[in-house]
Amino acid sequence: xxxxxxxxxxxxxxxxxxxxxxxxxxxxxxxxxxxxxxxxxxxxxxxxxxxxxxxxxxxxxxxxxxxxxxxxxxxxxxxxxxxxxxxxxxxxxxxxxxxxxxxxxxxxxxxxxxxxxxxxxxxxxxxxxxxxxxxxxxxxxxxxxxxxxxxxxxxxxxxxxxxxxxxxxxxxxxxxxxxxxxxxxxxxxxxxxxxxxxxxxxxxxxxxxxxxxxxxxxxxxxxxxxxxxxxxxxxxxxxxxxxxxxxxxxxxxxxxxxxxxxxxxxxxx
Amino acid sequence: xxxxxxxxxxxxxxxxxxxxxxxxxxxxxxxxxxxxxxxxxxxxxxxxxxxxxxxxxxxxxxxxxxxxxxxxxxxxxxxxxxxxxxxxxxxxxxxxxxxxxxxxxxxxxxxxxxxxxxxxxxxxxxxxxxxxxxxxxxxxxxxxxxxxxxxxxxxxxxxxxxxxxxxxxxxxxxxxxxxxxxxxxxxxxxxxxxxxxxxxxxxxxxxxxxxxxxxxxxxxxxxxxxxxxxxxxxxxxxxxxxxxxxxxxxxxxxxxxxxxxxxxxxxxxxxxxxxxxxxxxxxxxxxxxxxxxxxxxxxxxxxxxxxxxxxxxxxxxxxxxxxxxxxxxxxxxxxxxxxxxxxxxxxxxxxxxxxxxxxxxxxxxxxxxxxxxxxx
Numbered sequence: 001x002x003x004x005x006x007x008x009x010x011x012x013x014x015x016x017x018x019x020x021x022x023x024x025x026x027x028x029x030x031x032x033x034x035x036x037x038x039x040x041x042x043x044x045x046x047x048x049x050x051x052x053x054x055x056x057x058x059x060x061x062x063x064x065x066x067x068x069x070x071x072x073x074x075x076x077x078x079x080x081x082x083x084x085x086x087x088x089x090x091x092x093x094x095x096x097x098x099x100x101x102x103x104x105x106x107x108x109x110x111x112x113x114x115x116x117x118x119x120x121x122x123x124x125x126x127x128x129x130x131x132x133x134x135x136x137x138x139x140x141x142x143x144x145x146x147x148x149x150x151x152x153x154x155x156x157x158x159x160x161x162x163x164x165x166x167x168x169x170x171x172x173x174x175x176x177x178x179x180x181x182x183x184x185x186x187x188x189x190x191x192x193x194x195x196x197x198x199x200x201x202x203x204x205x206x207x208x209x210x211x212x213x214x215x216x217x218x219x220x221x222x223x224x225x226x227x228x229x230x231x232x233x234x235x236x237x238x239x240x241x242x243x244x245x246x247x248x249x250x251x252x253x254x255x256x257x258x259x260x261x262x263x264x265x266x267x268x269x
Numbered sequence: 270x271x272x273x274x275x276x277x278x279x280x281x282x283x284x285x286x287x288x289x290x291x292x293x294x295x296x297x298x299x300x301x302x303x304x305x306x307x308x309x310x311x312x313x314x315x316x317x318x319x320x321x322x323x324x325x326x327x328x329x330x331x332x333x334x335x336x337x338x339x340x341x342x343x344x345x346x347x348x349x350x351x352x353x354x355x356x357x358x359x360x361x362x363x364x365x366x367x368x369x370x371x372x373x374x375x376x377x378x379x380x381x382x383x384x385x386x387x388x389x390x391x392x393x394x395x396x397x398x399x400x401x402x403x404x405x406x407x408x409x410x411x412x413x414x415x416x417x418x419x420x421x422x423x424x425x426x427x428x429x430x431x432x433x434x435x436x437x438x439x440x441x442x443x444x445x446x447x448x449x450x451x452x453x454x455x456x457x458x459x460x461x462x463x464x465x466x467x468x469x470x471x472x473x474x475x476x477x478x479x480x481x482x483x484x485x486x487x488x489x490x491x492x493x494x495x496x497x498x499x500x501x502x503x504x505x506x507x508x509x510x511x512x513x514x515x516x517x518x519x520x521x522x523x524x525x526x527x528x529x530x531x532x533x534x535x536x537x538x539x540x541x542x543x544x545x546x547x548x549x550x551x552x553x554x555x556x557x558x559x560x561x562x563x564x565x566x567x568x569x570x571x572x573x574x575x576x577x578x579x580x581x582x583x584x585x586x587x588x589x590x591x592x593x594x595x596x597x598x599x600x601x602x603x604x605x606x607x608x609x610x611x612x613x614x615x616x617x618x619x620x621x622x623x624x625x626x627x628x629x630x631x632x633x634x635x636x637x638x639x640x641x642x643x644x645x
Contacts, residue, residue, distance in 0.1 A: 083574070083595040083597070083602065086574065086575060086576045086593055087574050087575055089575070118575050118576075118577070119363055119364070119366070119575070119577050121577060121578065147487070147490050147491065148490050148491075148493070149493060150493070150495075150580065150587060150589060150607060150612075151578070151589055151591060151605070151607040153591055153605045153607075155576075155593055155602070155603045156603075167591065169578050169589065169591065169607070173490055173504060173506050176511050176512075178578075180578065198491060198493070199491050199492045199493070199615075200491065200492055200493025200612060200615065201493075202615060203611065203612070203614075203615045204493075204612070207611075211327075224320075225319065225320060226319065226320040226323040226644060226645075227320065227323065228320070235325060235328055236327060236328060240328075242328060242329070242332050
């Protein structure tokens with residue numbers, strides 16, 4: 001299963017990359033393509049220190065190719081390519097967004113970069129730089145009054161440059177409506193913490209940091225929450241393996257890397 | 270005549286004392302660790318440390334197919350497993366736009382409310398035992414046993430039920446089961462009075478719970494409390510009424526609301542919830558319609574690409590599922606649980622400040638956590 005998935009993944013970006021660099025080999029496994037070895041090499045050599053960051057090495061070389069090919073064929077990504085994000089369908093014709101969204105768009109021009117409606121839920125996609133501005137409007141405007149931050153979570157879409165979707169599920173105890181606010185962030189890009197606005201986000205953001213490594217700034221207490229403090233890697237990322245060495249990773253990452261490489265090679269044959 | 274000088278703090282150490290409560294402490298209800306900073310016997314600050322029971326249920330779920338996840342949800346809030354099952358199945362049904370037959374929705378309502386009573390039984394028993402009232406524990410567990418028997422008859426298990434399927438129920442209710450549920454309701458009606466007789470006007474109970482851990486409504490909302498703990502602060506919020514799921518829109522019931530927002534009110538709210546749950550169970554069991562128990566669900570479950578959030582009212586509070594499907598694979602791309610215990614536990618630090626060490630025990634009991642759900 002893993003083998004099939006991997007070969008499918010590495011094939012598709014290869015085919016796409018044929019359009020941009022014409023000499024790129026289509027059927028070579030990812031990582032050995034002439035355009036990519038630098039990145040693959042770098043992450044493999046510094047891997048022992050970084051522990052789990054070695055795991056992405058197999059998946060990551062596909063990323064630049066996919067990103068590069070995107071402008072060429074934006075409408076129809078290859079079927080086997082890893083998904084690059086949720087569809088976020090725009091509201092169908094005839095549905096009007098609730099009043100608080102239109103007044104938000106009027107109050108903060110450019111604060112909402114996209115609007116989505118699916119299965120009865122409204123989602124707004126907000127540029128990461130304007131998050132606090134939009135969030136405080138949503139909390140304080142009398143027609144929105146989102147006083148309850150019910151969830152903060154994230155989704156990892158590795159082929160995308162801004163790989164994380166950070167999602168805030170908000171609820172208003174006054175108007176009894178919900179909204180989801182979504183922010184797209186790259187790996188080390190700072191995302192402003194909303195804990196000063198909703199104290200409820202404190203632990204929720206800690207969990208997102210713990211599980212995805214999203215770089216929240218201005219958080220009063222940014223520590224790991226579920227994993228041990230000295231844990232390396234971020235377990236909920238897509239390139240983090242489901243089965244791993246556990247304690248071995250912390251005690252002797254080199255052994256684990258050897259084990260993993262041997263297993264990968266055996267898989268390919 | 271010179272007045273004698275008094276030296277304060279000359280004889281006693283005035284430094285703050287840091288003590289560690291848990292993770293192996295009987296009143297932390299599992300593996301919760303609280304690092305307390307004490308000034309004498311008063312709590313100055315507390316650091317709540319969790320994660321000892323982290324099994325990576327979210328990560329595991331992203332590598333299982335949609336049906337296999339149901340039994341993982343059992344392992345979160347294991348004293349109200351059926352509620353977690355219902356929440357998950359409803360989220361997937363929302364994602365697939367499947368309509369659930371009315372009979373299945375009624376049975377779900379009955380199971381959810383039975384679970385609420387079972388969960389509150391466990392809560393009142395352990396909470397009272399933490400504070401020193403041993404009898405209530407024995408009484409409450411006696412009634413919880415009756416509910417477990419009902420569940421055993423329905424699905425064969427007593428703790429981790431796996432009692433739901435996407436689109437409806439795995440099996441119809443056994444013959445005569447509804448009659449037994451009604452019998453249980455009439456037994457339970459008198460037993461709630463028994464617990465209240467032991468506690469509600471008990472002087473020790475009042476001393477230990479009144480004015481302990483007061484949190485006003487707006488602050489409780491901001492800190493993310495939900496469920497009975499939020500309603501005890503006077504905030505009218507119950508997902509069963511606000512965003513009805515299962516068959517709650519057809520049920521007639523009231524939402525008990527507290528005023529003071531202290532440990533005593535949280536107790537009173539839950540006691541009243543016993544009675545309201547019994548009311549719902551009676552209505553649902555008497556009005557259970559005939560018909561199919563599973564909706565039209567394809568054999569291979571593969572929801573369309575997209576994401577959704579769906580919340581239900583678990584005995585502890587808002588239990589939400591955020592699920593992303595990529596539309597291609599037979600497992601969710603992202604599976605996220607918004608665990609009510611986790612979010613409610615966050616308020617503990619705020620609640621214990623200024624209280625005595627003994628009250629910490631009362632407060633942990635009062636917010637009703639299950640560590641399996643906190644850590645997942």
